[in-house]
Amino acid sequence: MMAGKLSSITFLNRKLLAVLVYLIAASIIPLAVPSIYILHVLILAHIFVIYAASWDILTGYTGQLNLGHAMFFGLSAYTVAITNTMLNFPLILSVVVGVFSAFLLSLIVGIPCLRLRGPYLAITTFSFSWILFLLASSAMIWLSGGEEGVRGVRTFVVGSVPNYYLSLVLMIVSVLILYRIANSETGLILKAIKEDEDAAMACGINTTKYKLLAFILSGVFGGIAGAFYAQYMRIVTVDVVTLELSASAITFSLIGGIGTVIGPAIGAYILTILFEGFSWLADYRILIYNLIIVAFVLFLPGGLMSLREKIKAERGTGGEEGE
Amino acid sequence: MSDVPFLQVDNLSKHFRGLKAVDEVTFQVDRGEFLGIIGPNGAGKTTLFNLITGFLKPTSGRIHFRGKDITGMKPHDRVKIGIARTFQVTKPFKKFTAIENVVISALIARKHGKIREHERDFAMEVLEKVNLAHRKDTLAENLPHGEVKKLEIARALATKPELLLLDEPFSGLTGEEVESLQEVIKSIHEDGITVILIEHVLKACMALSERIIVLNYGKIIADGTPQQVCMDRQVIEAYLGKRGLEFASG
Structure with missing residues (x-):
């Protein structure tokens, strides 16, 4: 018992230490590396961290396969852009309305999805995002601007450095909230639903309520990421509702470790930097990107978060289970 | 204390397309009872459980628990008022x-x-x-x-729970495991929990139950003490077939 407690404390300290080191590094990067391009990549990484972590709450934790997560990101981004540029809403109001639109969408998609399981749920979420893509790319071009997008969105702060810090704070707060929820009683209940929905019901869990809660959390934080993206990029095009963006939620999480919140966040951070950093490879990036995914599925299906256990298992040490 | 039956099932039916999986079933369970439900495969035992626990909605009929109509209640709400279950397939x-x-x-x-x-x-x-x-x-x-x-x-x-529904807890167990589990279930009942047990392992079911209901083709064909049920012509026929009955009666 004592040994178990001690080692879990040292492990906690190690985790805490890693977080601290990251925070210090992240805070001094703009001072140490005054490259607008690098900061731009890191800001995108911060946004996609929120995006990936929000996907994970619904799919990784609750087991509700969402193949169209870009719909929350995209709807919120478009709503911010359109209300801000065409209706001249103050930016803060646009952001509130944008996140609210993602919340409403999570209800619109979530409520019918409560009755669906497995592939039917996957197809439905995919279809909703596809509808949104079709609206933005053709049916409602008068509103979305099509390929041209909606331009001239105002921004909270001007310049890379302020946006860097703003996105950093937003990311830390969002991930912290999602992480706290995931590791609370609620998180355990969501995981039980993922493991077996009938058994969860037999335990007395109101699965309908908790699934809807997961939908809402996922949608709202996806929407927060989209809203920040709109004000930072100052332009919103169909990129925000594409299949690629929906798929990237899955790849980020797969590489980081599905069902851990932190894993998808790390996955999003690393992959965004790699993808943007190797832009000179042009389309070969997509090839390499996909090879990485295949490699992970084959050799490390638990993602980076499972690396520690895997190494421990291969060394053959029982590790820190001692009670 | 009160006259209200603990569990009251009235004319309960569940039809899947043409199949009457549970057909006009009526019975009562008293508080503290140990009721066994037996019957050949496909007799509607698990369907009956799913109706009582809310995992399926009945085609017709009503279920009352401690005087309260729970026919339309969601499974998790039934857990809340004291009905729990296990699954045949774990x-x-x-x-x-x-x-x-x-x-x-x-x-x-x-x-x-x-x-x-x-x-x-x-x-x-x-x-x-x-x-x-x-x-x-x-x-x-x-x-x-x-x-x-x-x-x-x-x-x-x-x-x-106040009412515990066990769906074939002994299936696939070794003789030793059956005995140990039998002890566990017995002591749960002794703690004052009302138990309804579906079982294929008749020996364990007979040993534990105070009363047994036999289902066949969705209908109750016998209801009584284990001894009464064992001697029932219809029950033997359901399990062994008509010719089996001839053999059984020598």
Whole structure:
């Protein structure tokens, strides 16, 4: 018992230490590396961290396969852009309305999805995002601007450095909230639903309520990421509702470790930097990107978060289970 | 104390397309009773369980629990008012440890105000009750079949039920495991929980039940003490067929 407690404390300290080191590094990067391009990549990484972590709450934790997560990101981004540029809403109001639109969408998609399981749920979420893509790319071009997008969105702060810090704070707060929820009683209940929905019901869990809660959390934080993206990029095009963006939620999480919140966040951070950093490879990036995914599925299906256990298992040490 | 029956099932039917899986079933269960439900495969036993626990909606008929009409109630609400179940095909939370499986139910029971202590302590008590305390940190997917069966019962017990429905808890167990589980179920009943047991392992069912209902083709064909039911012509016929009956009666 004592040994178990001690080692879990040292492990906690190690985790805490890693977080601290990251925070210090992240805070001094703009001072140490005054490259607008690098900061731009890191800001995108911060946004996609929120995006990936929000996907994970619904799919990784609750087991509700969402193949169209870009719909929350995209709807919120478009709503911010359109209300801000065409209706001249103050930016803060646009952001509130944008996140609210993602919340409403999570209800619109979530409520019918409560009755669906497995592939039917996957197809439905995919279809909703596809509808949104079709609206933005053709049916409602008068509103979305099509390929041209909606331009001239105002921004909270001007310049890379302020946006860097703003996105950093937003990311830390969002991930912290999602992480706290995931590791609370609620998180355990969501995981039980993922493991077996009938058994969860037999335990007395109101699965309908908790699934809807997961939908809402996922949608709202996806929407927060989209809203920040709109004000930072100052332009919103169909990129925000594409299949690629929906798929990237899955790849980020797969590489980081599905069902851990932190894993998808790390996955999003690393992959965004790699993808943007190797832009000179042009389309070969997509090839390499996909090879990485295949490699992970084959050799490390638990993602980076499972690396520690895997190494421990291969060394053959029982590790820190001692009670 | 009151005249209201504990569980009252009235003219309950469930049709799947043309098939009458449960057909106009009526029976009562008293508080503290141990009722066994037997019948050949496909007799409608599990369907009846799913109706009582709310996992299926009946085509017609009504169910009352302690005087309250629960026919349209959701499964989780029935758990809240004290009806718990296990599954014939076990459904453990595979990636959870044994104690975590039970903690889930205990957590909900605490939210419903049924337990005051910490849910982990309560879960531990329940694991001890089913003799699984030594397995508390084992992942459910690594437990042998017999222990998964016990874990299912522990998870149901942790909801603090008044009525416990056990769907073939003995299926697939070795003789030794059957005996040990029989003891566990007996002591649960002795704690004052009303039990309804579906079983194929007739020996265990006969030993535990005070009263037995026999289902065949969705209908009740016999209702009585284990001794009465064993002697019933229709029951023997249902199990052995008409010719079997001739053999049985020599």
